[in-house]
Amino acid sequence: MNKNWSLSQEDFDALLDWLDSDREQAGIKYEQIRSSLIKIFTGRGCIDAEELADETINRVTRRIREIQSDFTGDPARYFYGVAKLVYLEYLRRKPPQTPPPPPDSARAELEYRCLEGCIQRLSEEDRDLLLREYGAKGRTQADRRKALAEELGISLNALRIRVYRIRLTLKECIEKCIQGSPL
Amino acid sequence: MKPEIERQEMRAFLLGTLDGDQTTQFEERILTEPGVYEELLVVEEELIDQYVAGDLSALEQQQFESHFLITAERQKNLRFGKLLQKYANSHIGLTEAPPVPVQSLSLLRARSRRWAWVGIFAAVVGCAGIIFVRGLVNRREAASVEQAIPRVVVTLLPGSTGTEGSSAQRVIVSPKGGEVKLELELTNPTFRNYKSELFRENKSLQIADELRIEAKGEQHVVPFTVTGEMLSPGDYQVKLSGVLDSGADEFIDNYSFRVIE
Numbered sequence: 231m232n233k234n235w236s237l238s239q240e241d242f243d244a245l246l247d248w249l250d251s252d253r254e255q256a257g258i259k260y261e262q263i264r265s266s267l268i269k270i271f272t273g274r275g276c277i278d279a280e281e282l283a284d285e286t287i288n289r290v291t292r293r294i295r296e297i298q299s300d301f302t303g304d305p306a307r308y309f310y311g312v313a314k315l316v317y318l319e320y321l322r323r324k325p326p327q328t329p330p331p332p333p334d335s336a337r338a339e340l341e342y343r344c345l346e347g348c349i350q351r352l353s354e355e356d357r358d359l360l361l362r363e364y365g366a367k368g369r370t371q372a373d374r375r376k377a378l379a380e381e382l383g384i385s386l387n388a389l390r391i392r393v394y395r396i397r398l399t400l401k402e403c404i405e406k407c408i409q410g411s412p413l
Numbered sequence: 414m415k416p417e418i419e420r421q422e423m424r425a426f427l428l429g430t431l432d433g434d435q436t437t438q439f440e441e442r443i444l445t446e447p448g449v450y451e452e453l454l455v456v457e458e459e460l461i462d463q464y465v466a467g468d469l470s471a472l473e474q475q476q477f478e479s480h481f482l483i484t485a486e487r488q489k490n491l492r493f494g495k496l497l498q499k500y501a502n503s504h505i506g507l508t509e510a511p512p513v514p515v516q517s518l519s520l521l522r523a524r525s526r527r528w529a530w531v532g533i534f535a536a537v538v539g540c541a542g543i544i545f546v547r548g549l550v551n552r553r554e555a556a557s558v559e560q561a562i563p564r565v566v567v568t569l570l571p572g573s574t575g576t577e578g579s580s581a582q583r584v585i586v587s588p589k590g591g592e593v594k595l596e597l598e599l600t601n602p603t604f605r606n607y608k609s610e611l612f613r614e615n616k617s618l619q620i621a622d623e624l625r626i627e628a629k630g631e632q633h634v635v636p637f638t639v640t641g642e643m644l645s646p647g648d649y650q651v652k653l654s655g656v657l658d659s660g661a662d663e664f665i666d667n668y669s670f671r672v673i674e
Contacts, residue, residue, distance in 0.1 A: 254650070254667070257615040266444045269453060273426050273440070277483050306444040338492075345496050351642060353592070364501030370468050371459065387416070388623050394455045395620060401493055402618075403642050 237291060244294045245287075249305055263287070263309050270310075274317060282320060286313045344407035348400050356396050363393055419449075423456040428473060429480035448662075451620070461487075461494040565641070568596040568634065569651065571666035581648065582670040586641045593641050596634035597653050597668055602626050604655030608662055609637045612650045618643055622656065644672045 249263075250256035264283055271279035289312050290297065301308055349357055362378055369377075379389040425431040426439050442449045463469050464477050482488055567584050586593060597609060607624040610617055619639055626633050635653060650669045654662040 258612070261615040261617075262447060262450065263444065266450050269443055269450065270440045272484055272487070273429070273436075275429060275480060275483055279484060304445055307441065310441055310444050341492065342496055342499070345493075345500055349500065351640075360497075361501055361504055364462075364497055365504065371463055371466060384623070390455055390459070391620070391622060394458055397458055397493075397497075398619070399640050399643065400497075401490075403640075404493070406642070 237288060241291050241294055244298065245291045248294060248298050259305075263306055266306070267309065267313055270313060271317065276317070276320060282313075282316055286316045289316065340408060341404060344404045345400065347407060348403035351403065352396065352399070356392075356399075359392065360396055419452070420456055423453050424460060426453075427457055427460055427481055428476040430476060457487075458490070458494075461491055462498075464491070465494045465498045564592045564594060566594045566596065567670065568598060568629070569668040569670055570598050571600060571653075571668060584644070584670050584672050585674075586644045586672055591641045593639050593644060595637045595639065595651060595668070595670070596627075596629065597637055597651060597666075598629075599626065599633045599635060599665070602633040604657075604663075604665075606656040607635045607665075608654045608656055609635065610652045610654075611637075611639055612652065613647060618649075646672050646674050648672075 246253060246256040246260065249259040264287060267283035267286055268279045271282045276282055286309060290309055297308060349360065352360070359378070359382075363374065375386060375389055375393075379386045382389065384392075422431065422435065422439060426436065431439060439449075443453060460469075460477070460481070464474065469477060482491065565584065565586065567582060569582055584593060595609075605625075606622070607626070608620070608622040609624060610621075611619040621637055624635050624637060627636055637651065648669065648671050650667055652667055653665045655665055657663055
C-alpha cells in the first residue's frame with residue numbers, strides 16, 4: 231500500500247464520473263456503496279467497519295484511471311473485490327476488540343428525557359402506533375404486528391416500514407436533543 | 414427469493430451464522446441491489462427489538478451478544494430499543510385495556526351472585542366514566558396538539574436541478590418544528606402507488622411508500638409529509654418512484670428545495 235498517496239480532487243472527480251455521468255446520481259451511488267461496505271465489514275465482525283470501508287474506497291480511487299479503461303460492469307462489484315482484500319489484510323493485523331464503555335447514568339437519563347420529548351412531537355397516529363407496537367405484552371413481535379396490520383388495514387410490510395421510519399425519526403430527534411443539551 | 418426466506422437469510426447474516434458461499438452471494442447483493450440494503454436496515458432494527466423483548470432463542474441471544482453487538486453504533490441502537498421499550502412499558506395502560514383478571518370471573522360462581530352482579534355493574538359504569546373522561550381529555554389534547562403543531566404545504570415541480578440551483582423552491586420551517594407537506598407535482602400520473610425518498614447531501618433521511626395521487630386543481634400531486642424537526646437550513650432532494658405491480662420501483666423524477674431560516 232502506498233502510504234504517501236493522498237486523495238486528490240481530480241481522482242475523486244474521476245471516481246464520481248466512473249460511478250455515473252450525472253454528478254447527483256454519482257453522489258448517491260457513492261453513498262450507497264460506502265454504506266453497503268460498512269454493513270459488509272460489520273457483518274464480518276470488524277469493529278472499525280467505517281475505516282475499512284474508507285480504505286476500500288481510497289484504494290479504488292487510487293487506481294481509478296486504470297480501472298476506468300480496463301473494467302467493465304457494475305462498479306459496485308469492483309469495490310467488493312477490493313473489500314475482500316482489505317478484509318484479509320485486516321485479519322492479519324486484527325486489533326484487540328475492546329467494546330466501548332456503557333453510557334453513564336446522567337447520559338442515560340438525558341437520553342430518556344429526550345426520547346419522551348421526541349415521542350410527544352410525533353403525530354398522534356404515529357405515537358399511538360408506536361405504543362401499540364412496543365406496549366402489548368405476552369405476544370411476540372410477529373403476532374403483535376400481524377394483529378396491528380389487520381387492524382389498520384395495511385400490509386405487514388407497509389407496517390414494518392412505517393415502524394422503521396418512526397424509529398428513524400425518533401433517533402434523529404434524540405440525537406439533536408442530546409447535542410443541544412448540556413450534560 | 415420469498416420475502417420470508419430472504420429475511421431469515423438477513424437474520425443469519427446479522428447474527429454471523431450464514432455460511433461462506435451464502436455470505437459472499439448476500440454481500441454482493443447488499444452492494445448491487447439497493448432494496449436489499451434497505452431491507453437489511455429494517456431487519457436489523459427488528460432483531461434488536463426481538464432481543465429487547467426476549468423473543469430470541471437462547472442460541473440467537475448468544476450470537477446477538479457475541480457477534481451482532483460488536484460496533485458502537487449497534488450498541489447505541491440497542492440502547493435506543495431498550496429506552497423505547499421502557500417508555501412503552503410505562504405507558505402501556507394508556508393504549509390497552511388490561512386483561513380481565515381470572516379472580517373476577519370466579520365471583521360469578523360465588524354464593525352471593527347478586528353482589529357480584531352489583532359489583533360488575535358498578536365496574537362497568539366506572540369504566541365507562543373513565544373512558545368518557547379520557548375521551549374528552551384526549552380530544553382536548555389532540556385539539557391542542559393540532560393547534561400547536563404548525564403545518565407547511567409546499568408544491569414542488571419535477572426536474573429541479575441539484576443542490577446549487579438558485580431556482581430551488583424556498584421553504585421556511587417553523588422553529589416549533591411541525592410538519593412539512595411536500596406536494597410533488599406529476600406530469601404523467603400512471604402508477605397506483607408511489608414511493609418517495611428525502612435526501613440531504615446524498616444521505617437518505619426519510620422514505621415513504623404506498624403514497625397515492627391527489628388531485629390539485631388540474632394537476633396531480635403525490636403528497637409526502639416530512640417532519641420539520643429534521644429540516645435544518647440547507648438543500649434537499651426528493652426522489653419519486655412509481656411502484657409497479659411486481660413491487661419493483663421505477664424512477665420518475667427528482668425534486669429539490671431549500672430550507673431557509
